[in-house]
Amino acid sequence: MNKGFKRGEIANEPKEIAGYNFDIFANKTERNQVKKRAFGEIKSVVCNKGLAEVFTDWINNQVLTKSLEYERERDYLLFIAPDYTPEAQKVLESHQVECLTYKDVTVDNILNQIEEEKVKDLTKTEKKAFDFINSARTKCRSFNKMVNLYSRELMENLVKKGKVEIKKRGKTNVVCIKKQ
DSSP states (O other): OSSSSSSBBBSSSOOETTEESSSSEEEEEEEEEEEEEEEEESSSOOOOHHHHHHHHHHHHIIIIIIIIOTTTTEEEEEEEEEOOHHHHHHHHHTTTTTEEEEOOOOHHHHHHHHHHHTTSSSHHHHHHHHHHTSSTTTSEEHHHHHHSOOOOOHHHHHTTTTTTEEEETTTEEEEEEEEO
């Protein structure tokens, strides 16, 4: 995507304009006259209708009508996210916001490394028990069930290694993945 901006015309960090911190800002000038600008937002989550509306409301209510920083005929609006809900895409496109997507392989790699780090010092049986607990939606399993499937000693080893914690939930105990 080339909008005609040179590297020096693109801000290296978020830029506050009319009270809004734009993640993306580019400014092309000639003889101190603005020729074009780009304003944008970057999200690391799927863009939903609410996020899209916050961005477009700010553009319309703050930047467009009050500060005169943005000119619809001259400037670009961008929104970058891993994906968009259909409602969000409709909101953004109705305000002439270009929707760009990306796959953040860095985040995926970091998450995979964290998961690998959590279990690297576990025995095969401990890893199996850890994975079983981790597969639960709540990241917790009944302590009695875990002791029946594995052993009390194995649960105690996982606690000692800082991988799980035993919590009281109502009248029963549960074994939960410990947040790192």
